[in-house]
């Protein structure tokens with residue numbers, strides 16, 4: 001069957017652990033992210049729901065005039081409140097609680113650490129399909145039991161209405177509650193009337209949680225009786241009932257349930273035949289829930305564990321030892337590109353599963369290619385659930401349920417898969433641990449690595465952070481006294497394959513020699529050679545920070561977004577200019593808006609221009625371009641990669657996307673068009689990011705039989721990040737970079753918190769930012785005096801400083817001015833607590849003046 005579902009859902013779902021005392025009251029965090037509601041509220045658990053409510057359940061609870069979604073964070077036998085004033089839980093929204101006690105506790109930790117509301121942390125843990133949707137109903141005021149406020153004073157007397165009003169009231173009264181949109185369908189002309197009735201309080205609006213659970217149901221056929229009797233029964237059928245007889249014999253041989261549609265498709269029996277047998281009591285037709293499975297149509301050839309290389313054995317032994325002892329250890333697996341980290345992950349997972357425990361594998365969203373998924377599915381089959389943003393909502397919801405129902409024991413997914421609701425977690429793997437996509441940029445601004453370590457500690461589980469270019473922060477944690485991470489190194493590629501030879505090309509020299517093309521002579525020749533030998537090339541154009549802006553050559557004017565202080569990006573295909581922050585699109589100017597000159601043109605090298613130039617230099621060359629424009633469509637990313645893998649392209653040209661995780665045997669050349677584009681960003685990690693990107697992309701070359709070659713074109717050939725990358729020298733880079741960080745006072749030598757303020761009026765935002773900084777500094781002064789008075793222990797290690805406020809590097813986005821403060825600290829200082837308290841003092845301003853304050857703990861982006 002070509003269907004997209006697999007694996008039956010358990011038809012007999014049992015209540016949680018059966019009725020149990022102590023579940024009479026539930027503590028619920030409701031879906032209102034505000035300071036006043038950032039605490040649990042007590043509710044009564046009605047006896048009929050007792051068996052279904054657990055810590056981590058999603059429930060619908062009355063809250064003022066509305067019904068809200070909430071999460072049960074505790075259960076108790078008694079309440080500190082007056083029980084008569086408590087309301088009961090109205091609905092339990094899932095048969096299997098989407099979270100568990102450990103995750104509920106983790107949300108508490110997140111809310112403290114990342115300075116966010118608990119509900120925000122809880123919501124971040126569940127798939128989008130489970131986020132609350134609300135529906136508005138109308139009800140007759142006097143009957144909306146407890147939901148409604150009484151009509152405003154004096155108006156109760158005005159209830160008598162027109163005949164139209166009476167008709168509406170009668171209709172609503174008869175139905176109880178009516179969805180608002182159904183009301184408007186029924187009484188299309190009554191909009192204004194309805195509004196007045198609501199205002200007068202004749203009707204009230206009731207908001208409820210809309211149940212969006214969308215488990216898929218399919219009709220299944222199965223034997224009603226003991227299948228062994230079916231052969232005998234089939235003998236009793238009339239001679240003409242050939243199909244019926246065949247079907248019975250089928251079930252006698254294969255008694256497991258079969259979807260009705262599959263019977264008609266495959267065995268060519270009509271629904272009538274099935275029905276006839278069901279009527280005779282031999283077969284049963286039953287609706288069952290199924291899981292939508294994005295990989296159901298695919299079969300994955302089973303792979304066996306590879307014999308490990310010596311370096312792999314060393315790494316695996318350490319991990320295996322910790323797993324065996326159920327000891328919480330964090331390993332940093334530093335293995336060069338092509339050293340076979342994946343095989344170490346796979347065998348570690350195998351051991352974890354053999355111990356009856358569960359494993360989570362995180363990979364950057366962009367590397368969740370079919371190739372990556374296949375490696376895990378081929379080894380562990382149906383035990384693997386996959387979570388990524390390209391799945392439909394239904395598919396993601398079903399993958400999530402498989403975890404709760406214990407149908408899977410491995411989850412592979414992007415950042416948020418770290419919240420997979422396993423209860424016997426043994427191992428969390430984070431591949432490419434240096435990737436900045438593990439940090440969520442909206443609230444809760446968590447880092448998956450930090451969350452993973454927290455979760456693992458609660459389970460006595462092992463964390464493996466893998467990378468060819470570990471982040472400085474992680475690397476620093478592997479040395480020194482009491483180092484929290486343990487370093488495992490794999491310095492060589494498997495089977496003694498060499499790392500590719502890297503050549504640095506000085507673009508200034510090229511220009512001097514009269515070469516004005518974006519390809520140096522060396523890279524040009526190398527590409528030509530590959531075309532000749534039918535080998536493949538990967539070209540990286542690091543566009544970030546290298547915008548294709550439009551500038552007037554007469555006066556130097558650069559076309560800017562009128563709402564955001566950033567230059568507009570030129571898009572050649574549509575000949576338009578676009579703002580990457582607010583999406584504004586406008587036609588390209590013919591003359592300079594500032595000086596009227598006609599010498600206005602776009603600068604910079606977009607992927608489109610590189611593609612064009614390749615076409616001119618190498619007629620007939622097949623270029624596969626991969627950037628935000630060509631991959632915005634669903635599945636496009638995978639399609640392009642498959643095309644390249646099948647050798648339907650000579651060159652894979654793209655942005656950062658082409659640098660990661662790809663393992664293609666015929667890629668023997670990698671070219672970096674301009675290596676220094678990231679170096680000049682206002683970001684203390686600029687050198688680190690440059691080193692990582694160059695090392696990663698270089699690592700795509702020569703991974704198999706054929707050796708590889710790399711060209712790095714740059715205007716700053718002496719920069720240490722470029723030099724060390726060209727020699728594959730992580731150690732030397734780290735030493736230089738650590739030194740520079742120490743001198744400048746940046747992580748890992750301190751911790752950072754970025755506080756950003758935004759408002760439509762610049763005076764307002766400056767005032768707020770300054771007052772915030774002052775309060776924070778005063779708080780620290782008071783704390784320090786306290787520390788000093790207690791004792792000197794650890795005091796010299798404590799450090800705290802507030803820098804700014806200053807205008808943000810992008811001083812305005814969407815017409816809101818932005819200022820920021822940077823907090824640097826070290827040692828035992830409760831900065832999250834200080835920030836929470838300081839921010840609380842601004843609650844009124846935030847609400848009334850629409851001031852926005854964002855607090856980013858350990859920020860990855862400083863713009």
Ligand SMILES: Nc1ncnc2c1ncn2[C@@H]1O[C@H](COP(=O)(O)OP(=O)(O)OP(=O)(O)O)[C@@H](O)[C@H]1O
Pocket residue numbers: 306307308309312335336337338339340341342343467468494495661662663699703
């Ligand atoms: N023990 C082994 N014997 C033979 N081949 C192996 C072994 N381990 C891994 N390989 C092969 O080596 C290649 C590189 O492995 P893998 O993709 O896991 O590298 P990696 O360390 O993840 O590199 P990168 O960081 O660049 O992604 C793969 O094709 C893999 O199948």
Ligand SMILES: [Zn+2]
Pocket residue numbers: 561562563564579580581582583584814
């Ligand atoms: Zn804009």
